[in-house]
Amino acid sequence: MMDGLPELVCGCDGGRDHVPLKPVEKAVEIAVGMVQPLTAVEDVAVHKARGRVLARSLRAGRPMPLFDNSAMDGFAVAFSDFAGEGPWHLPVAGTIAAGAAALVLTAGTALRIFTGAPVPAGSDAVVMQEKCDDRGDTVLIHVRPRRGDNIRRAGEDIASGDLLVSAGTMLGGRHVGLLAGNGHGHIPVVRRPRIAVLSTGDELGEEGASIHDANRPMLLALCEGLGAEMTDLGICPDDMDRMTDIFLTSAGRFDLILTSGAASVGGRDFVRPALLAAGGTVEAWRVALKPGKPVFFGRIAGTLVTGLPGNPLSAYVGFQLFVARQIGAMLGLGGPSARPETAVAGVGWERRPGRTEYLPGQVVGRTESGLPIVEPLGHGSSAALMPLSLGDGVIVLAADSMHVARGDVIDWMPFCRKDLSWKIT
Ligand SMILES: Nc1nc2c(c(=O)[nH]1)N[C@H]1C(S)=C(S)[C@@H](COP(=O)(O)OP(=O)(O)OC[C@H]3O[C@@H](n4cnc5c(N)ncnc54)[C@H](O)[C@@H]3O)O[C@H]1N2
Ligand code: MOO
Numbered sequence: 001m002m003d004g005l006p007e008l009v010c011g012c013d014g015g016r017d018h019v020p021l022k023p024v025e026k027a028v029e030i031a032v033g034m035v036q037p038l039t040a041v042e043d044v045a046v047h048k049a050r051g052r053v054l055a056r057s058l059r060a061g062r063p064m065p066l067f068d069n070s071a072m073d074g075f076a077v078a079f080s081d082f083a084g085e086g087p088w089h090l091p092v093a094g095t096i097a098a099g100a101a102a103l104v105l106t107a108g109t110a111l112r113i114f115t116g117a118p119v120p121a122g123s124d125a126v127v128m129q130e131k132c133d134d135r136g137d138t139v140l141i142h143v144r145p146r147r148g149d150n151i152r153r154a155g156e157d158i159a160s161g162d163l164l165v166s167a168g169t170m171l172g173g174r175h176v177g178l179l180a181g182n183g184h185g186h187i188p189v190v191r192r193p194r195i196a197v198l199s200t201g202d203e204l205g206e207e208g209a210s211i212h213d214a215n216r217p218m219l220l221a222l223c224e225g226l227g228a229e230m231t232d233l234g235i236c237p238d239d240m241d242r243m244t245d246i247f248l249t250s251a252g253r254f255d256l257i258l259t260s261g262a263a264s265v266g267g268r269d270f271v272r273p274a275l276l277a278a279g280g281t282v283e284a285w286r287v288a289l290k291p292g293k294p295v296f297f298g299r300i301a302g303t304l305v306t307g308l309p310g311n312p313l314s315a316y317v318g319f320q321l322f323v324a325r326q327i328g329a330m331l332g333l334g335g336p337s338a339r340p341e342t343a344v345a346g347v348g349w350e351r352r353p354g355r356t357e358y359l360p361g362q363v364v365g366r367t368e369s370g371l372p373i374v375e376p377l378g379h380g381s382s383a384a385l386m387p388l389s390l391g392d393g394v395i396v397l398a399a400d401s402m403h404v405a406r407g408d409v410i411d412w413m414p415f416c417r418k419d420l421s422w423k424i425t
Helices: 024-033 173-181 215-225 240-250 271-277 312-330 386-390
Strands: 041-045 074-077 088-096 110-113 125-128 132-134 138-141 163-165 186-190 194-200 229-236 256-260 281-285 296-300 303-308 341-345 356-366 372-376 393-397 409-414
Touching: 024 281, 024 296, 024 312, 074 088, 074 138, 110 138, 163 173, 194 215, 194 240, 215 229, 215 256, 215 312, 229 240, 240 271, 256 312, 271 281, 271 296, 271 303, 303 312, 312 356, 312 386, 356 386, 356 409, 372 393, 372 409
Parallel strands: 088 110, 194 229, 194 256, 256 303, 341 372
Antiparallel strands: 041 186, 074 110, 074 125, 088 138, 132 138, 281 296, 296 303, 341 409, 356 372, 356 393, 393 409
């Protein structure tokens, strides 16, 4: 409770005697606006670059293909040898394999050629093997080729100097292939965000404690999934001095410190007070979000501090809405946030308006037009991760909505489930 503050009325369930809850969009704006994009660059081997953000635009050092080459296994021929009526019978003067030096085609002959091999000077078409009778020393060709058949011309995909990948691209395997294929062995990427994670609470522990620590492993895993370099600061007991010391010794060492728990209004909710005592600032606290209301955004000596609530589902939603976007902003990834997809409610229910709600849900069927029909899972506890774990995604409800009717079109953020194809690019 913040003594001395006048009663503020904000139309949400922030309660009496309290700072009003910020709308989710405003809170995202504040959280992301506090981020300074990382400027340090490091070189990595191209095969290690998936998930990293390219720091400088990279151009083609050479054309692709580098030389005229065959698109098929077959015979390199000269169009001028196909006068009159076919079939045409030509002696085979040799073989060119991929990686071999380019040969010269003598008029009136053919050269056996394999896919990717350099097209010999004097040849202007490759006839694919299936259209020939290969007789060893000679070849019988039934159909007159057209000039240029089955020849991949030098530079037809990429000219020397063409832009390959722009700065600021989060690299996928497809970019890695393109860059490696063009001879980029090492590439400049934005350094990884350095993030420290800690949990708070006397009740937490690994073995023998009354509550297993769910949030710290979950947040470490989520941040690592976005390419951050993680430091595990362990569990801080409910002790304001210990928490203040942690802020004092960690300030400036990380881009972001992520705490969970002790963010709300109880007597033991000491994380914000400790941050202030250590010389930090709190830019915003409490959001019209369910779950995740007590989240706060602060800073100390150039290190951002995002305080997530202790309830595990609240911590998860806070990570997705705020922390993932802060990490994106550190990496220089601009652009709009992920838009929810559309689904249809399979059941109806009443709700209390005031906070934007993120509710684990499952797909129970499809409408005739193919939209997923979804139903909420669990009983709305922000302490329970089971519905999230079982769910197919998260239902998103606007702060002012009072009920959902069966058949209503609703916002839906689907998770990636079993089918991984096309999900990792
Ligand atoms: N009087 C009020 N009480 C509460 C309010 C409020 O506005 N007024 N807000 C509620 C909301 S909403 C939330 S969310 C919780 C969050 O509070 P805290 O961030 O202070 O979290 P704690 O009290 O430390 O913990 C809450 C709950 O979560 C468990 N927990 C904490 N850390 C972990 C962890 N790492 N792994 C697993 N579980 C964890 C903890 O044991 C508690 O059960 O406050 C409401 N109260
Ligand atoms: O907002 Mo709390 O995060 O409802 O549980």
